[in-house]
Amino acid sequence: MKKIRKLLILLVVCLLFVNLSSGFAYYGNQNVSNEFIEIAVNDTGRFTIGTTGGDIENLQDDNKKLLYGHPSPNTSYTTVRINGTDYYFSGNVQSPVSNGFYKNIITEGTFSGIKVKQILSIVKNNTTQLKDTVEVRYIVSNTSSVAKNTGIRIMMDTMLGNNDSAPFRIPGIGEVTTETEFVGEEIPPYWQAFDNLNNPTVIAHGSLLNVPNKPDKVQFTNWGRTYNSPWNFYIMPGSPNGDSAVNIYWNEKALEPGETREYVTYYGLSNFISEQNPPVSLSIAGPSEINFDGDVFMPNPMTLTSYIQNISDVQAENLQLELKLPEGVTLVTGEAVTEIGDLTPNQEKMYSWDIKIEDLKDNDEFIIETVLTGSNIEEKSVSKTIHINDISNPVLEDIQIIPNEVTIFKGQKRSINVLGYYSNQSIKDLTSAESGTTYSIDNGQVASVNDEGVIDVPINSSGGSVQLTVSNGELSATATIIVEENIEDTPNEIIVLPGEISLEKDQYYQLEVFAYYENGTRENITFKENIQYSSLDESVTKVNNEGLITTFGSIPGETRINIEYMGLSKDVIVKVLGEPVLSQIEVSHQYIELDKGESEQLFVNAVLSNGERLDITDDDKITYQSYDNNRVHVTNAGFIQVLPDAPLGEVGIRIAYEGKTKNITIKVINSGPTLNDIEVTPEKIELERGKTAQIGVTALMSNGETKEVTADEGTVYKSYDLNRAVVSEDGSIQVPINAPLGDVGIRVTHGGKSKTVTVTILSGPTLNSLEVTPEKIELERGKTAQIGVTALMSNGETKEVTADEGTVYKSYDLNRAVVSEDGSIQVPINA
Structure with a gap:
């Protein structure tokens, strides 16, 4: 039932939103795949994703769906929002062009002066290090003469294997099966979808933040509710997802004339590094790669998640999980050592950490380790290697012409596109001459090409085939241009839109009819002289020879309009309603x-x-x-x-x-001044064990004013490691006397703005020796004397410790002398 419902909704949306007046090359559905994963795109630009061989270590995820309908796209779609108006990236686009060598499918459309290029590519997964994920990229360019506010929403109808109600897991959150939204800094770095949470056989991974242009909002929700809301969709917190879907939003932002902006997300396979021997399984998930651009690491911090599940029939007791990090990597959120406690059979728990690279610029990789111990299990550990990908100087490795074969009629123009593939896996549009791209055609009598890749075929062209050469730097690529006479062929098919119409009395409606030809072109034939329209019941509706339907003076009922063109025929159902609805x-x-x-x-x-x-x-x-x-x-x-x-x-x-x-x-x-940011001082603190320090917090307001909010009830402090530092409600930091050495983060939040203070725990100067004066005392019976004690420290300093609670005195013969806690000696009268 759902499949039928989804197809019906799809037809309605296409009829309402797609402008069908412009022609495009018609190639049909396109697929690209490798040994792991497959992309399918239909002729309207909608896409699906599924597995081929899937995870090489999982024999149960071969040829499974990752999005609903695969390999027949229809229910996932992308919205292009321009100046508050929503356009479906569907229908009013050039048919997709696939390339088996580059493993991508490219579809292009223009909406209100905004050119949108959809590039779906199979790329290396930063989690598995295999080419088993799909990069979903939109290159958006303003080709108009005025600035326009432009945004993108990608809606993916998730289906894992046979489960159309695929549940999710979010790092730091856990299982997500009800409608949930993340905005701004709350957005997780990645998400996972499963066919089954308890015993998964198909696992998908979506990456969100390892991109320059990060999304503004992500929703995990119900497909049926979000499908009919292309932009302004509001979740109902706590409502079950059921038929699950994911919305990824980039809010509208001004795009200047000539400006280009990219929107990227990733969706593909997921796996865990795990140790599955009973009684308890230990797994770790997260990126296996981090980028370094010569200055900063991205993403940094990065999130790791560990799953611990009791896979035996007895309780696992007193479990403890430890995260071990190499030098140069620090813990930002989460606990280095977590007391899990007991796990009953089949019970599972999840723990997440944010780790930050401080100084690994000379490394190619680093290793993190999780160690699980318990009172009735053997210690087990799982290690994860994270590769450092140097993207500081990306090199252009190849260029691609889209499409690489073009058929053009005499007297027509056609633009092509050039994509550049770089060593850091990025893709750039190099079509413009400003990108250093040059064009040439080997026979100017047949066709010419300008600096922007527009091919012009004169009406008096000699026709035939010519070669287009595109160069950028030392790289070049060629495409074949075929010039034909503009002779009308016999179409293979005619399509009438819409296929069913409901009208009131005294209304009219204009049909649109398209012919599809053998050479791959589509033509609007609505007003052709040799097209014929007829109504099977003119008492219900009439139609003229230009496809204009009228219901003036009609009676309610249903009939068919028949359209014939060059031996082909189509019918359209027309319903004339009675009372207004x-x-x-x-x-x-x-x-x-x-x-x-x-x-x-x-x-x-x-x-x-x-x-x-x-x-x-x-x-x-x-x-x-x-x-x-x-x-x-x-x-x-x-x-x-x-x-x-x-x-x-x-x-x-x-x-x-x-x-x-x-x-x-x-x-x-809030019409009054709003909070722009907070300032925390100091940003870094060095404290010896047992010492305290005070944080100061200042609110920076939109009107330029500042406000002291250190002890404000809206200011919240959090220590990421209570074994190292404790912070009070008024920002006072206390380092325990036995705190482990190293760094700890103190997170300060006020009004939704956050800053982190780094506290470095120092051991402090150590005690070298003690100096006691005097060394010898002569005392008569019944007399007293005072000892003085000085501590000589490793840094050369001295410290008076005579009455210090850590200074201990002992007399070896209490019959001769007694000594007090402050070093006062008393000789008994009868000593």
């Missing part, structure tokens, strides 16, 4: 900014199929729902109230009426 609902506001404590009244109209509008604001059948009642309340009459202590940010309001819904956005703002 609800077409949609309109809401007075789509976006409202409100201060804390402010309110606003919504007004809602029902729009009928005949164009009539009815006020339904307080109708009994209308419902209003706030997606976050901690911020905004809404009454059943559409009255919005922002709570006085509401957190800042956006909230969705859902309005529903007789099956029609609308979502609007309420942004809770």
Whole structure:
């Protein structure tokens, strides 16, 4: 049932959103694969992913789905948002071009002056170090003369093996089976999907943060709810995901004329380095590679996750997990030693750490180790090698012409694209002459090419085949240009859009008809002289010789419109409705900014199929729902109230009426000065064991003012290793007397802004010797004397310790002399 439902929804969306007036080369579905993974893209640009051989160590994940429908794409799609308008990357695009050598599929479309190139490539996985993941890349260029706000949302309909309700795991969070959202700094570095959490046979891995342009929001949610919301989708926290999906957002941001921006994410196979011998399994997951650009490491910090599961039938007791790091790598979050406690049979626990590379610039790799111990298990350990990939000087290794064979009619122009492949696995668009790319054609009588890769075939071209050569630096590539007469061929197929139409009385509708030819081209034939339209029942609807359907004076009912062209035929179903029905609902506001404590009244109209509008604001059948009642309340009459202590940010309001819904956005703002950042001093502290230090925190406000917030109740302090340092609510740091030497992070958070202070634990000067004065004393019976004790330290300093609690005195004959705790000697009268 779900498959049918998904296909029906897909057809509706295509009819509503895809502009079908422009032609494109028609190549059909494209697939590329290797021994691990496969990509499939249909002729509209939608894609799916599945395994071929899968994980080489897993015999159960061969030929399995990673996205729903594989290898027939239809339910995952990408939204291009331009100046607040949503465009589906689907349909109004050139058909995909695949390349088996480069293992990629490229699809291109233009939306409102924004050129979007989708490149799906099989690349090396930074987790497995194998080419078993798919890079999903969008190269977005502003070809217009004005700046435009541009954003991207990628929606992937996850399906692992046969499980269309694939659950997730998030590092630092654990299992995610209900609708969950991460924004900004909360976004995890990666996510995993499973066919089964308890006994997985298919595991997928998505990388989010190892890219220059990081996403702004990620949602793990229900496919059925998000499919019909191409952009403004609000999760319902706690609601089961069920049919699961992932949304990855890059918010709208100004793209200047001529500017290009890239959006990248990764999705592919996942595996664990594990030790599976009973009674307890120990696994570790995370990147196996980190990039170094000559200055900084990326990502840094990086996240590692360990899974511990009792795979026996007896309880594992007193388990302890230790993370061992090499010199030059420090622990930022998590505990170096974690007391797990007991694990019952089949119970599993997950622990995550953020580690940071401080100084490994001369290394090619480093090794981290996890060690598990317990009172009734043998010690076991798992090591992970992390490779350092030097990307400081990426070298252009190859160039590719897209497509590498082009058929052009005389009198036409056609643009090609050039991609550059670099040693750091990056891909760049090198089409423009500004990139150093040059073009030449071996026969100028047939065709010419300009500096931007546009091929021009004159009407008087001699025709035939010529070779296009593209060069950049010392690299070159060639493509074949075939010039043909523009003679009308017999089409293979005609397609009419839409395939079914519902109309009211006294309306009209324009059909669009396309012919697909043997040479791979598509033509709009709607107004061709030799196309014929006919209605099977003109009492229901009429159609003229240009495909214009009219229902003036019609009776309600259903009939077919038949279209014939060059021996081919298609039918379209037309339904003429009776009484007007609800077409949609309109809401007075789509976006409202409100201060804390402010309110606003919504007004809602029902729009009928005949164009009539009815006020339904307080109708009994209308419902209003706030997606976050901690911020905004809404009454059943559409009255919005922002709570006085509401957190800042956006909230969705859902309005529903007789099956029609609308979502609007309420942004809770603070019209006063807002927090730009916090300043923490000092940023680094060196403390000896047993010593204390004070952190100072200052809020930097948007109006330029500063505010002391060290002891503010909104300022939160956290020590990442309580064995090394404890921090109080007012920012006072205490190092225990027996603290291990090394570094510990103190995280300071205020108003959503965070900073980390590094505390280095020092041992302090050691005691070399003691000096006691006087060394000899002569005392009469009943008399007293005072000893003085000085500590001589390793750094040359001296310290008076006569009455120190660590100084201990002992008399070897209490009948002759008694000594007090402060070094006072007393001789008894009868000594």
